[in-house]
Amino acid sequence: MERVPILKIGDILLVSIQVDMSDQTAIQLQEDLAERIVATSCHGVIIDITALDIVDSFVGRMLSTIASISKVLDAETVVVGMRPAVAITLVELGLSLNGIRTALNVERGMELIAASRADEPDEGADDEDTETTATA
Amino acid sequence: MALSAEQGGRLAHLLSQHADRLTNRWTEIVASSLRGRLSRAELARQVQELHRALVDAGRQGVSDLADEHGGELRAVLSELSTNRARQGFSATETAISVFACKDALLELMEEEKGDDTLRDFVAFSALVDQMGLFTFETFVRARESLIADQAEQLLELSTPVVKLWEGVVAVPLVGTLDSARAQVVMERLLQTLVDTGSPYAIIDITGVPAVDTQVAQHILKTVVAARLMGADCIISGIRPQIAQTIVALGIEFGDIATKASLADALRHVLRLTGVETTARRPRRES
Numbered sequence: 001m002e003r004v005p006i007l008k009i010g011d012i013l014l015v016s017i018q019v020d021m022s023d024q025t026a027i028q029l030q031e032d033l034a035e036r037i038v039a040t041s042c043h044g045v046i047i048d049i050t051a052l053d054i055v056d057s058f059v060g061r062m063l064s065t066i067a068s069i070s071k072v073l074d075a076e077t078v079v080v081g082m083r084p085a086v087a088i089t090l091v092e093l094g095l096s097l098n099g100i101r102t103a104l105n106v107e108r109g110m111e112l113i114a115a116s117r118a119d120e121p122d123e124g125a126d127d128e129d130t131e132t133t134a135t136a
Numbered sequence: 137m138a139l140s141a142e143q144g145g146r147l148a149h150l151l152s153q154h155a156d157r158l159t160n161r162w163t164e165i166v167a168s169s170l171r172g173r174l175s176r177a178e179l180a181r182q183v184q185e186l187h188r189a190l191v192d193a194g195r196q197g198v199s200d201l202a203d204e205h206g207g208e209l210r211a212v213l214s215e216l217s218t219n220r221a222r223q224g225f226s227a228t229e230t231a232i233s234v235f236a237c238k239d240a241l242l243e244l245m246e247e248e249k250g251d252d253t254l255r256d257f258v259a260f261s262a263l264v265d266q267m268g269l270f271t272f273e274t275f276v277r278a279r280e281s282l283i284a285d286q287a288e289q290l291l292e293l294s295t296p297v298v299k300l301w302e303g304v305v306a307v308p309l310v311g312t313l314d315s316a317r318a319q320v321v322m323e324r325l326l327q328t329l330v331d332t333g334s335p336y337a338i339i340d341i342t343g344v345p346a347v348d349t350q351v352a353q354h355i356l357k358t359v360v361a362a363r364l365m366g367a368d369c370i371i372s373g374i375r376p377q378i379a380q381t382i383v384a385l386g387i388e389f390g391d392i393a394t395k396a397s398l399a400d401a402l403r404h405v406l407r408l409t410g411v412e413t414t415a416r417r418p419r420r421e422s
Contacts, residue, residue: 088323090361
């Protein structure tokens with residue numbers, strides 16, 4: 001069975017899906033990701049689906065589930081790199097992937113996560129920093 | 137009642153014997169129906185060509201326009217009606233060009249009455265009817281291909297995606313949005329978002345004459361697709377009339393930002409991205 005690698009970059013976990021998702025792969029990914037979030041105490045998950053030609057209802061549901069799991073573990077999920085054809089198909093199918101944040105590419109995704117972390121004032125280390133910039 | 141070989145021969149003889157008189161009369165009838173929109177010489181040439189093809193067909197014993205001997209006649213007819221269609225003549229005007237042959241021939245036949253005149257004429261008339269139908273069909277086909285060509289051209293000249301600012305692209309929509317065009321717009325916009333990595337897109341509908349539920353549906357789909365890809369869409373250029381229609385139809389744009397003008401939309405995006413625009417104080421002459 002194929003496994004999807006999970007990379008840690010700073011405070012973010014990066015998942016780049018390069019293989020066709022089967023039920024087994026998806027479940028394995030969910031488990032792996034939950035464990036890694038707890039182990040590394042990361043606050044952001046980026047799922048890169050640039051390589052996916054087809055996103056069906058199954059993969060859509062998987063993305064939603066991962067987002068929900070991460071949410072529970074206090075990590076923000078961003079899906080990046082969706083292709084135009086995939087987006088059009090999803091819209092035609094009526095799947096709007098509710099509750100999932102999206103970005104055009106990994107870079108934007110990281111910016112998005114950084115921005116949303118900065119908005120939360122109760123985050124230990126950069127607490128004072130954010131407040132001073134907010135008032136300035 | 138089909139034209140027999142014998143009748144065909146007789147008709148061909150009759151047609152060729154009085155060729156000049158027949159074509160003149162024929163041209164006259166057609167010319168009066170076209171009201172001078174085609175030159176007399178051009179018309180005479182077409183009629184003569186048709187006449188010649190008809191004589192040939194009669195000699196070869198054409199009983200049905202669809203059989204092998206009718207090939208040349210069909211070619212002449214289709215050329216005639218294709219030309220007429222492209223020149224913008226109506227279907228009736230085109231058909232009269234063929235049917236006028238009947239009138240011209242009837243006058244001829246009345247003069248030299250024979251035993252079989254009526255029978256011959258009825259058979260001949262059936263052939264001309266077939267020719268008329270064939271002309272009509274070709275006419276419609278020519279028109280259809282003309283329309284298809286134009287639709288394709290329209291699709292090509294539609295929808296450029298322009299870059300307004302770093303990270304901001306705009307689509308100025310002009311003309312009615314049907315499904316095919318909406319599809320093209322959607323694909324092109326989404327592709328541009330990927331290519332340029334722009335997180336903001338402005339859809340400007342100033343040039344869209346009317347917004348009904350279907351058009352709104354297309355725009356909404358585009359916005360949702362862009363959102364799925366991680367880009368935000370703003371709809372701008374909503375004219376007062378269209379705003380009223382949208383409300384009257386009960387179309388919900390939800391949390392999609394809508395602005396009255398493209399300038400407002402750009403200002404909105406710039407504020408979101410944190411770009412500040414300030415008017416520089418004009419330098420004073422000292």
